[in-house]
Amino acid sequence: MASSDRKVSAPLSRSIRGTTPARLQDLASTPESPRTPIRATSSLFGSPGGGFRTEDEYLVLELGSRFVRGGFPGESAPRCTLPFGPDQQRRVGDYRQWDPESTHRRKKRRRDQDWGQDHELYRLDLTEVDLGLVEDKFERAMREAYNKYFLLDPKPRRILLALPPRTPHPLMSTVLEVLFGNFQAPSIMLMSSPILSTVAAGLRSALVVDIGWAETTVTGVCEYREVHEQRSIRAGKLLSEDMAKLLNAQFNENVEEGSPKVGVSFEEAEEVLTRVGWCKSRPRSDRKTLYFPARTSPVLEEFEDAVELPEPTITIPFTHSMPPTELTVPFASLAKPTESALFAPDTPLNELDDHELPLHHLIYRALLSLPMDVRRLCMSRIIITGGVSNLPGLKTRILSELEALVQQRGWDPVRSYGSASARHEQILRKQKENLELQREEADDKVSESLDPDTPSAPLSPGLQDPEVDPIDTKLAHLALTGGPPSTCCVGGTIRGVETLGAWAGASLVAQLRIKGIVEIERERFLQHGLLGASREKEVSVVPQRQSMGPGVGRGAGERASWTLGVWA
């Protein structure tokens, strides 16, 4: 009866909040006027509906702009990761990708297409997107997934779909149409990918930095809820374009005058990037000029990278060009695209637009705009995910850049005090001095307490240590033994946490049979489309709880209304 277990589970808000506490909290916090609960008396006494009999089996899908991942709950990795490349868009019966001749031909970008556009499923600017084409591509990929990798029996499966928050509605509706229409899913549960990444990291609150293809999104997640979001176009697309520029420059350096210039294809740049691209783990050394508070972070203790002799190089084979060539590139230069595309160290911040902030500034700003207590939780739970985050060294780099930024600026939203900056400096210095003084005095006190003869000068009450309350210590002890371990409330320092990714999170959620807030029934969707969703962002769980009654599900599919949650 595992299936009915899931049914009676309360419809949790968003994702795994503790089952009961979630309801209790909602009970307390829902600012709704009392209303008559919708009672499902008939289902109480009638025979359980068909919903009880169908076994709930899920498929877990994660949709990105370049890949779709699919698999089954409880598995640690997706069964398939399908790209949307040009080879996937050929006509049926067009087998040229296996033609040995074509592998030696360098693919050319089409005139009217952006860098890597033919590898994308969609782009967020929908004015340029043919939704019909998106539908075609997605349908074909899903057909491949179903027929080649899932190998299902004809029984329809529910789908847990991980989507980035703020997916445009037309796009969502296209995707849902395909899943409902062509693949007969009885219901689809939507969950937002930052939250699933949080789940896959074992956390409840986190700052999820998703370095994707078209853009990097930084999402503050607090208690499984998105609280803030910032985005920047410094992401995979820019990175691979920069890598292509680097390779082109390297190629054309050696080529003699007059011969045609080489333009590496998207596939080649991508391959180089994923295979040997890397990122310097430490910020550049011209940071000495920066002002640091007294305790400098160990990361920034400057030392020049020891110059290695001979300079290490990487030889990259290019089999797609005719004749196949090799290119030897200094290893250090392979880190340059990451540097320029994601961190933009050479551009002063004031020349950058809001949508192209370097990653560390983006994260810093996101943290800065979070409420203080959420910031405390989030800053020590920074999850860096997304395809680009696999570049070796990138995570370390982001974290150390961020740490430097925090050290330099503190949590002061004002960047320039203008004419008052002198005064501000003064205040800062004073604060620091006070802090130092305090510390010194604390040291002094120890020494003073050692010789009790000399009565110490009375400290100002603000500087005195608060009295130790025995009951407080006792409580702390109790909490330590009974409550959550101390690592659960770590906060206030920059700390990175690894995640298994949104797909694994979705797999966990589906395995634990937890219900999301956005669950779309096939019938309802086919009737009204996305317009059928209720307008409220958060459907209150309270009336549902009552209507469900204790342990008497109204069947999973009988919610009175459905909502689009974050996507509304």
Added chain:
Amino acid sequence: MAQPFPYTYYSCDCYDSKITPNPSKRASQPPPADDEDERTFDPRNPRSNYSLYPLEHLLYCEDCQQIRCQRCVIEETLNWFCPSCLFEVPSSVIKSDGNRCTRNCYNCPVCTSPMTVNSLENPADPSSSGGPWILACPYCHWSTVEIGIEFEKHTGITSQLTRIGNGGKAIPTPKERDKERERRKELETMKKDRDVLSGSEDSPTTDRGRDDGPPSHDDIFSNLSAFYKSQIASQTPSNPFSPHEINFSSPSSFSRIMNLYSSTTSKKQKREKPAPMREAASVLEGLIIHDPSEDAAAIERIKKEGWSSTLSSTQKFAQPIPTIRFDSELRPIASLLCTKRGKRCRSCRHILSKPESKITSTRYKIKLLALNHILRLSLRALSTTTIQPGTPSPLAFDYNNLKSGIPTHFLLHLSNPLFDPIRVTLATPSTTPGKIQSRVTILCPQFEVGANTDVWDDALSSSLSPIKKPTSIGPDGQPQTSIEAGKIWDRGRNWTSVIIEVIPGFVGGIGFSVGKSDPEDELDEDEDVLEIPIFVRLEFEADVNAEERGLGDSRGERGAREKREEAFWTVVGVGRIAKM
């Protein structure tokens, strides 16, 4: 295109009909044409790639009287088998063991060719079992030796492989993993208790978990999963029938029945507020703190070992865990199972094709091919020299080298698989869509194609009167003069051929800017291919009972005829236009 020229693609219009219900959503798109009917089919449109099929790939639904392509059928799996060992896998095993062969079928993770089990036996010192054994790729010579895996037996490779990690380390089974986790946890809590008692505030987690390297992907996942399960379980109240607590462990139907009697009083019951679920606190619970040393190690390794030690993206995606980076992390890939699938029409659910369930049989029980129901179009060049049947033409027409601006004649050959004569109407836009505009004229757009009668009829009748009715033209003689508008070229028992005149367009615009090579002017892939969209409309009379078989009440009308009409777009690939 990859198909040799000339070729014919048929368009299945299923995507068109599906879009029409909600045209408002596409309002942002520039309307391609005023009217759906007015619009001509554009083979250059990226969407066309998804609706064009070679005739051989199409099915035909006799009840809907429509072409059915891969997207407008529903597929149902009949049975599963391994393509490598042809072993049929029951569906229960699919559920438990996944979509890969659990016998000895493995593919090379480097080049994907099937691997063989080889012996590494030392001839000087033969072992009793003939082992140790390895999986080796006969094509690229990669073998499991490179990842440090050897097997004791030559059978049951899968079960052995799941227990050996790369480098020969043993992988714990899920059960062992759980046990190990429990043991460690106990250790941890004991240690914590000690710490608390002694009053030290050391974090109990930092100093441990480092004994055997970073945990694997699977380890983390199972740790996380176990952690969440334990957290949810701890939310479960001790009283399983408490109405307001949700019970995850007992049969809910039972608790539901019990709740019938307690629900009235339940509201007044005081509930204790349980502690909220906490987050993972240690590696054993799935929390992995970012470790810069791993990054540094990866960079060092790339620096030292270079390109060849890294994996291409196709190799990565083929792996069970696609986040790996180096070739030492590769695992042999168990071969994906294949299925035999029946196909049903999406709209009327009739079976369109059903293979025999025996794995080794390639026969079909039901197979409704479009080949047998739809007029077949094919194109070939009309050679200007007379070709006697039997003697090969001295100069084969080069389809990859069409001459711009020179009118070329092609023979469009239509053959009819039906047992009824068909009236055909062809239509084509006068210039082809795309960058290179070629002029196309079908000299005879309306004609009849004879019925597909018995071959013997044909043989008998043709012996009496030659089918070739040279109206005014003959295939022999002077073709230049004999190509006449409004007349068919030739006709046979169930086929007719007509002439299409094509004037291939100029590759570089109108031929003036040929000299300079502007990158903006360069052609995209396949833009120099001359493809002609042709709209085909068929009219014929067929037996009514053909589609009403099984209804039984049509006996009286047997023999009644019914007028039918079919229409579809086809795309004929003529060839590649030569660069001037």
